Amino acid sequence: MSYDAEATRRRIFQAASAEFAAHGLAGARVERIAAAAKANKQAIYLYFGGKDKLFAAVVSAKVDEVCHGAAIDPGALAESVGQLFDWYQEHPHLIRLLMWEALESAGDPLHGEEERRAGYRENVRDLVEAGVAAGLPEAERTRAAQDWMFTVLGLVAWNFAVPQLCRLVLDERDDRAALARRREAVMAAARALAAQSAAQSAVQTAVQSGVQSADDQGAAQTGARPRAEGTRPTA
Numbered sequence: 001m002s003y004d005a006e007a008t009r010r011r012i013f014q015a016a017s018a019e020f021a022a023h024g025l026a027g028a029r030v031e032r033i034a035a036a037a038k039a040n041k042q043a044i045y046l047y048f049g050g051k052d053k054l055f056a057a058v059v060s061a062k063v064d065e066v067c068h069g070a071a072i073d074p075g076a077l078a079e080s081v082g083q084l085f086d087w088y089q090e091h092p093h094l095i096r097l098l099m100w101e102a103l104e105s106a107g108d109p110l111h112g113e114e115e116r117r118a119g120y121r122e123n124v125r126d127l128v129e130a131g132v133a134a135g136l137p138e139a140e141r142t143r144a145a146q147d148w149m150f151t152v153l154g155l156v157a158w159n160f161a162v163p164q165l166c167r168l169v170l171d172e173r174d175d176r177a178a179l180a181r182r183r184e185a186v187m188a189a190a191r192a193l194a195a196q197s198a199a200q201s202a203v204q205t206a207v208q209s210g211v212q213s214a215d216d217q218g219a220a221q222t223g224a225r226p227r228a229e230g231t232r233p234t235a
Helices: 005-027 030-037 041-048 050-069 074-090 094-107 113-129 138-163 164-169 173-224
Strands: none
Touching: 005 030, 005 041, 005 050, 005 094, 030 041, 041 050, 050 074, 050 094, 050 113, 074 138, 074 173, 094 138, 113 138, 138 164, 138 173, 164 173
């Protein structure tokens, strides 16, 4: 049987996802990843460049999965948030990986940070083009869309970061019942956020229209006024 390099890469990646989610970067062991992947340690260094780079590749890939698998639609925000909630529930590795990354990076630059920033900038551009913060001045729309997106992510992700707290605060007997309640509550919060955003956009649009109308009216009146400068009375 010939050696399948791509299949080996996939096995290493899958084994690393589980290992990093369970133990973080510092606690993960290359030997365990290699054994689970039925590969040798040299293959990990050959294909990924080492444990740190492998961790970064796993986190980036998982973030890409959620970005492409559960996109946020501003026109149907509550439904999008419900789908995002379901995605997190079905893919528990992502939130664990992000929590490990936060604990172990201690604010230092991340591997592949600029590439990940570029991905989020693209997400924000899509939101702006879809009409998020449409009533705001152009310079403020990007910042508003960034805050809007992070608020939505926080509404969803925190439920899976601390499921035990969710269960205790809601006084439910198990995580499933608590998360079912939270899904409905998060969707309701998303509807309220969408309504608030729409109302703010309408107010901003009305204000801008009023200012423009006043400017146009003033310009018209100025243009219609007779000019006295340079005229002389007739005898």
